Amino acid sequence: MTIDFTVNGKSVSLNIDPETPLLEVLRNDLELNGPKFGCGLAQCGACSVLLEGRSTRTCVTPVSAVNGMKITTLEGLGNEDHPHPLQLAFIEEQALQCGYCVNSMIISAAALLQSNPNPGNDEIKQALAGNLCRCGAQPRILRAIKRAAAASGGNGS
Ligand code: FES
Numbered sequence: 001m002t003i004d005f006t007v008n009g010k011s012v013s014l015n016i017d018p019e020t021p022l023l024e025v026l027r028n029d030l031e032l033n034g035p036k037f038g039c040g041l042a043q044c045g046a047c048s049v050l051l052e053g054r055s056t057r058t059c060v061t062p063v064s065a066v067n068g069m070k071i072t073t074l075e076g077l078g079n080e081d082h083p084h085p086l087q088l089a090f091i092e093e094q095a096l097q098c099g100y101c102v103n104s105m106i107i108s109a110a111a112l113l114q115s116n117p118n119p120g121n122d123e124i125k126q127a128l129a130g131n132l133c134r135c136g137a138q139p140r141i142l143r144a145i146k147r148a149a150a151a152s153g154g155n156g157s
């Protein structure tokens with residue numbers, strides 16, 4: 001079956017088993033390694049991307065479900081020369097330890113800031129609630145998201 005979609009602004013057309021998990025397609029076929037394989041069961045968030053602007057777990061999303069849709073991965077948010085404010089803030093706050101959860105945290109935060117440019121602590125915690133960090137980096141992650149919000153025009157309060 002042919003599946004057509006857009007990833008980070010580029011059109012993709014693949015002849016593929018429609019049940020293939022989107023995560024596998026992104027990492028193996030398109031070499032986009034921002035999304036990670038964590039649990040494979042929609043329980044950790046490591047595999048998240050923005051699908052039409054909404055944080056979506058790609059380990060349980062069959063590629064057929066994204067036919068005709070727009071995907072943004074961590075790579076599509078920014079790059080070394082032009083980082084997204086969240087990417088910059090995570091570096092500045094050193095908001096990670098092992099780094100495995102960073103994709104999920106930044107993707108969920110990007111979706112949050114699109115709808116709420118100046119979230120409070122509780123709103124941020126709620127938006128990240130399903131994303132697991134086993135390292136205890138949550139306080140720095142919270143600070144980084146508030147820093148990014150402030151840099152983007154919110155006051156970060
Ligand atoms: S790998 Fe997808 S939610 Fe854990």
Ligand code: FES
Pocket residue numbers: 095096097098099100101102132133134135136137
């Ligand atoms: S920094 Fe290791 S899981 Fe969050």
